[in-house]
Amino acid sequence: MRVCNEGFDQDFIDGKSDMYAIAFTQNVLSGRWKYFILWYLKDETRRYTDIKKFLGDLSQGSLTKQLKELENDGVIQRDVYPEVPPRVEYSLTDKGIKLLPILEKMADYGREYGETT
Structure with missing residues (x-):
């Protein structure tokens, strides 16, 4: 296999x-950050800088790689607006929205069985 x-x-x-x-x-x-990116995009379209701030210490290269992979898989959509500087926004596609129940189940499982300190 x-x-x-x-x-x-x-x-x-x-x-x-x-x-x-x-x-x-x-x-x-x-990918370490894909779950978080998808979860962050679940309610609204977000700008690249907002995603970067949300994820904290993630390098620009790592974020760009994760976003490109999600886009190539048809899970997110990238829109570039011809402004100076260019505005780039990301949103979930229909295919990406179909992944949300999986993430919700993962959150449920973590709430039920995850350790609390």
Whole structure:
């Protein structure tokens, strides 16, 4: 079984469709900050600078990489406005909105079973 950015082995896709579906979703969400980016975009369109401030110490390169991957997977939309300086906004696509119940279930699980100190 090969699960990576280059794709999945056809035998894996054909022979283990349930596992492929989970692996595909995991591949879309893989990345330390993607969950937080999607959660932050769930209620409204956000500017790049707002996302950067929300995530704190994340480097510009890391944020740009995560955003590009989410955009390439069709989960977020990037809109650039021809202003000086250019304004860049991000929002969830329909495909991204469909991921929100997964994130909500993760939050539920964390609230129920996560450690509190």
